[in-house]
Amino acid sequence: MTTAEAFQRARRPEQKLQRRxxxxxxxxxxxxxxxxxxxxxxxxxxxxxxxxxxxxxYFETREQIFLELxxxxxxxxxxxxxxxxxxxxxxxxxxxxxxxxxxxxxxxxADRPLFCDLLAHTPLxxxxxxxxxxxxxxxxxxxxxxxxxxxxxARVLPALRMAEAREFVATLASxxxxxxxxxxxxxxxxxxxxSDPALAQACVDLAPRLRRTAEILLxxxxxAGGQGQxx
Amino acid sequence: MTTAEAFQRARRPEQKLQRRxxxxxxxxxxxxxxxxxxxxxxxxxxxxxxxxxxxxxYFETREQIFLELxxxxxxxxxxxxxxxxxxxxxxxxxxxxxxxxxxxxxxxxADRPLFCDLLAHTPLxxxxxxxxxxxxxxxxxxxxxxxxxxxxxARVLPALRMAEAREFVATLASxxxxxxxxxxxxxxxxxxxxSDPALAQACVDLAPRLRRTAEILLxxxxxAGGQGQxx
Numbered sequence: 001m002t003t004a005e006a007f008q009r010a011r012r013p014e015q016k017l018q019r020r021x022x023x024x025x026x027x028x029x030x031x032x033x034x035x036x037x038x039x040x041x042x043x044x045x046x047x048x049x050x051x052x053x054x055x056x057x058y059f060e061t062r063e064q065i066f067l068e069l070x071x072x073x074x075x076x077x078x079x080x081x082x083x084x085x086x087x088x089x090x091x092x093x094x095x096x097x098x099x100x101x102x103x104x105x106x107x108x109x110a111d112r113p114l115f116c117d118l119l120a121h122t123p124l125x126x127x128x129x130x131x132x133x134x135x136x137x138x139x140x141x142x143x144x145x146x147x148x149x150x151x152x153x154a155r156v157l158p159a160l161r162m163a164e165a166r167e168f169v170a171t172l173a174s175x176x177x178x179x180x181x182x183x184x185x186x187x188x189x190x191x192x193x194x195s196d197p198a199l200a201q202a203c204v205d206l207a208p209r210l211r212r213t214a215e216i217l218l219x220x221x222x223x224a225g226g227q228g229q230x231x
Numbered sequence: 232m233t234t235a236e237a238f239q240r241a242r243r244p245e246q247k248l249q250r251r252x253x254x255x256x257x258x259x260x261x262x263x264x265x266x267x268x269x270x271x272x273x274x275x276x277x278x279x280x281x282x283x284x285x286x287x288x289y290f291e292t293r294e295q296i297f298l299e300l301x302x303x304x305x306x307x308x309x310x311x312x313x314x315x316x317x318x319x320x321x322x323x324x325x326x327x328x329x330x331x332x333x334x335x336x337x338x339x340x341a342d343r344p345l346f347c348d349l350l351a352h353t354p355l356x357x358x359x360x361x362x363x364x365x366x367x368x369x370x371x372x373x374x375x376x377x378x379x380x381x382x383x384x385a386r387v388l389p390a391l392r393m394a395e396a397r398e399f400v401a402t403l404a405s406x407x408x409x410x411x412x413x414x415x416x417x418x419x420x421x422x423x424x425x426s427d428p429a430l431a432q433a434c435v436d437l438a439p440r441l442r443r444t445a446e447i448l449l450x451x452x453x454x455a456g457g458q459g460q461x462x
Contacts, residue, residue, distance in 0.1 A: 037355065037359075120409065121355070123409065123413045124351055124352070124355065125268065127416065127417065127420055128268075128417040132420075132422070135420055135423060136423055136427065136430065139423075139433055140429065140430075142433075143429075143430070143432065167443075167447075174409040174413070175402065175406060175409075177409060178351065178406075178408060181354035182405070185354070186358065186359040188363050192366060192367055196367065198371065198374075199370050199374070201397075202370055202373075202374055212398075213398075215455065216398070216452055216455060219451035219454040220446070220448055220449070220452075220454065221451075223450040223451065223453075224446065224450055
């Protein structure tokens with residue numbers, strides 16, 4: 001070990017936490033700027049100004065860093081749902097309540113582009129290159145967030161059972177991930193969309209598309225629930 | 232150029248087509264066996280038994296090969312929809328017709344694991360590393376398939392307008408891609424699901440989940456359409 005490395009290594013617990021936060025912060029900024037798929041472990045280390053080997057004392061892999069950012073993003077997203085729905089009164093099957101839920105969810109996703117980008121990468125890449133303990137920790141966070149979000153939905157729309165509210169939340173989260181990718185094409189593809197009317201319908205505007213799909217899902221779940229109750 | 236390379240190079244048009252098919256076939260088999268994300272250009276070349284440089288005479292990039300396989304998969308999927316729906320009589324808003332449409336679509340996706348895997352990779356990776364001409368060609372195929380599938384849906388369920396039927400098809404295709412990834416976790420994650428009851432609800436069984444979501448979407452679209460007509 002060289003003297004420089006010995007000097008740079010964080011020794012005290014609070015130094016270690018600071019270093020950890022700096023790594024997460026660098027990964028967050030790079031991913032926001034250039035997209036999750038382009039960010040490498042070496043790129044994160046360079047942004048923090050440390051060696052890749054030093055970074056690996058804090059995180060197992062690039063994927064673990066992003067899985068931690070995804071867990072953080074679920075918690076932030078839940079706060080936005082609470083802010084939008086906590087004061088709403090239970091509206092039974094009224095269209096106004098479903099429209100409010102759809103709008104709050106659509107904005108909670110669309111206002112968080114990094115969260116949406118991460119959601120598409122999670123099952124595809126992030127959960128595949130980390131230890132069982134890291135993925136277990138992540139899964140408990142994401143399942144907890146889905147449950148908490150579903151409880152909010154079921155409170156505002158009492159016609160829905162918890163299982164149906166959970167279906168709504170999980171389906172919309174999957175869609176938010178894939179639709180964000182479609183809504184944010186590579187520059188060459190965006191140019192193609194703009195220049196070719198035959199391709200115009202392939203464009204997606206994220207917030208209105210999510211809001212509309214959320215409304216359809218809620219209407220469908222309420223119709224299916226109603227059928228189930230009457231039979 | 233060595234004599235061996237000159238000998239191996241396909242000269243006649245039918246030889247070139249054979250070589251092209253062999254490359255696509257090798258990529259298809261590797262992706263089916265190990266998943267799209269793990270297959271590299273070098274791996275495909277090794278499977279065909281040619282040099283990577285020889286492969287690049289036929290395809291621009293790894294992504295172009297997989298985009299071509301995705302286009303082929305859309306056409307194969309459309310044939311399955313025709314087989315399942317061409318003989319169905321228009322059923323207006325009857326629940327039986329919607330259940331049939333949901334079932335045919337769910338099976339058309341779930342019976343085609345490579346198609347589902349490719350659908351998740353398309354906006355994330357495949358459309359980002361090919362020429363504008365290649366992505367344009369692909370997009371026209373996929374948009375054409377969505378339109379053709381939507382026309383089948385609108386014929387069996389005349390209560391839906393074409394735009395609504397297109398929404399149904401595009402939403403279900405996005406979900407098929409992301410749900411397939413969740414339904415097919417890495418071995419370490421699958422083990423974790425099996426061993427930890429707290430994570431059991433994170434498991435997804437693809438065909439029933441797609442069938443159920445298709446039914447919800449169709450019920451929601453029909454409810455929304457009915458509201459639109461009555462107002």
